[in-house]
Amino acid sequence: MFNNFFLNLNQKEKVMFKNSKSEDMSVPENFDTNTIDRIAEGTTIEGSVNSSKSIRIDGKVKGSIFCSGRVVVGKTGIIEGKVECDSADVEGTLNSTVQVTGLLELKSTAVINGDSQVGKLKVDPGAEINGKLDMGGTVKSLSNSDSVDKSVEKTA
DSSP states (O other), X not given: OHHHHHHHHHHHHHHHTOOTTTTTTSOOTXXXXXXXEEEOTTOEEESOEEESSEXXXXXXXXXXXXXXEEEEEOTTOEEEEEXXXXXXXXSSEEEEEEEEEEEEEEOTTOEEESOEEEEEEEXXXXXXXXXXXXXXXXXXXXXXXXXXXXXXXXXX
């Protein structure tokens, strides 16, 4: 008797919740879930993180992050160390030095405690920068700091 009840309930649910647009809600065939590395909320990593693609941080990283793509720091994300990347989108907290060759975008909840060197900067009202900000006429290479400085002068 109970099996029939659940069977009937499941059949009714299928009819009740059937959506004519259910095909539109499916995952696209070309969707790649491996395009972004992710450190989830509640996770703490100690040490260097190297990523050849983009990375999203909702947890905590105690160490350096080297990323040849975009670094996204969610509202709950915290980085304590050095960050070097092509571009960054920050909603959380960076207690670190930041070196971004492209655009550093700070949302209203972002807090940076440390020096920053960026190519471009976008700041939403409410974001905090506590440290030196360098948007000078030179862009440093992301290679090792021991190497020869290959600064390039920007011209308009």
